[in-house]
Amino acid sequence: MKRYSRRNRRRIRRRRSSLSASNWGPVLALTGTVLGVLAVIALVVFVALPKLLPLIGVEYRAPFAPTPTPAPTPVPTPTPHPMSYFVPSEAQNEVVFENSGDYKWFGDPYFYDGVMLLSAGKLVDSYAVMQDLYFFYPETRTAEQVPVTLENAHFMFPKFNEKWLIYLDARLDGGGYLMAFDRTVPGAKPVLIKEIYTGQPEPMLDGDTVAWIERTGTRMDKLFVCNLNTMETTTLSMFSNSVYGQSLPSLRNGLLCWADAESEGGAGADTSVIYSIRISSSTVRAYSPGTYVHDPECDGTYSVWMDSHHAPDGALYYSKNEGEPVKIAEGVVEFGLGSHFVVYSKDEAIWAYMFDNGRTYRISAEQELAQFLGVSDDRVSWMDVTTRARDIVKFAAIP
Template identity: 25%
Template structure:
């Protein structure tokens, strides 16, 4: 019996000893792996940190600067590729002039017509000139309104021009000397109100003289001399004329669907002459600054293609989907989808002047200035709200 028990005990202990030997070998191998890993990590640390550290110490550079995080804002960017921002300001009168009709900018001054005499009817019976530098407004004195409304004001230097218009058609073109306070008559008209364009001492307009007759006039506001540039018999309805210091342009129609550019250049010796540019037969509403000419390729379109030519060169597309546009000294301002854009004529930059959350309507552009309406709060067409007029000055590129 004892031998049987002793044999049984010997048989049980042998597997336990083998298990211990295996565990001992595992830990030995694990220690070797850890040692090798530690040596490798040390070598890598010397390569990545030790060598650069020695290099920094040799060069006399603070080693901590090598591992500072790189800040994107500290990088240098190419400023030439970034369009300049344009700041806008508001024409504000604390409810004094709720109506600010057709604001037109000229240098530091903005002219508009308004309701000066409060009453039941909302007739535009006053003309206001606002100074953007001082914030002062001037209601022009001694203005005589013979008909219904003062409309279409323009300004150049010390001379303002506007229409005294009848709602049924007809009226007169009036001038006003800001220095003397004198109003003077330029011309009577019997049909639709003409569109006025003014530059320097020259005022230009296309006037209907009958159902089939148009006359192109140029008037010198200083000498008070009028000139009939051209008489159109059986006219198909030519475009408005636009004038600069050195030229004037308009589109001439032939009654067969063709509309071509016409241009008169003013020479330094006081003479002028016609110049013909071949822009095709789809030129509508051309405008000029003396160097560039812009126009649309569709008539009476609320979203047309805007083309531009420099010094009579091949026209190129400036923008699509354009509602309205004006030209300044070095830019074209246009409205599209309720926003106002400024495209520089001497660069490829276009700046969105207005904010996406607003709705806007272009009013005028002249020189280096732009005027526009913010119509975001016009909840209804007949809402009696203070008209919000913004203006901005476009910097040179």
């Protein structure tokens, strides 16, 4: 029994040790080595490199890694245009202040820095005479009478800025005195810019400069420019027997512009040129829009004009940077240029055309009959003529 047991144990030990000595031993060893190498490579490719290379500015994406799906770009919510919130009946204001009931007529409203200057009139010897000037403060709805005494009959075309106030001291039969006074000098008295003999031209004010077109003879009109600091007046252009002498000039942002006939050899008598000059310069520019031009207004970017003398079928045009003209509307009676819009009257209503989106918005309220008075300081003024018992001046800021 003992011999048999030893013999069997020796056989068992030989069988256990024979697996490593068999043909499978090298295969298993090689397989283990390959798997180890692959594990090291995978560790480097998928773990080490993606972490280390970006640290030195090298973009790296592991092989077989899924292409990252970009996050969807959110669609921006369009910002509504400021005029989308404009409600005419809520945006408009009426000029009402203490003692305003003493006057039956108001005229020529002009805004600067949020303050309105306007003339106020009464019936004097059967004439409607605009005999007083007021500063009206919309925020407090208060008014302050301007301490200016007339030499003639009534005030026309008052305008002002931080330093100057100008106006035409007009006679009832035409003509008058073009006056100015320095608001920065306490107790200053109005000084004469020029005596007007014929007609009653509207002066334009910008900084220290005044410009106007005046009838100086039977068939002669002249464009004058005056430096208010020196009271030196210069004749910039002359119109002999020309309808362009009845066209208003424009003066804003240091730029003066006016209309005149196209030179000989042009497209014809029905086409005009808009001339412009910087007050600080001596170079005159000419822009030919290819239409007739009346009462042009320019600000250095936009030019706006009528193609007729306010005829019932007249059209309103504008151009940007002296480019191709764009027709805004037909049947326009009056208009005024703002910083980013043009306001006009049509069908006894007030409208605003916005340059940025090319859309037109109603400014005066529905069922209201309106007469355009002007645009200044990005505010439009008009007369509510629904009832003519008295003058009702309204205004609205254009956002």
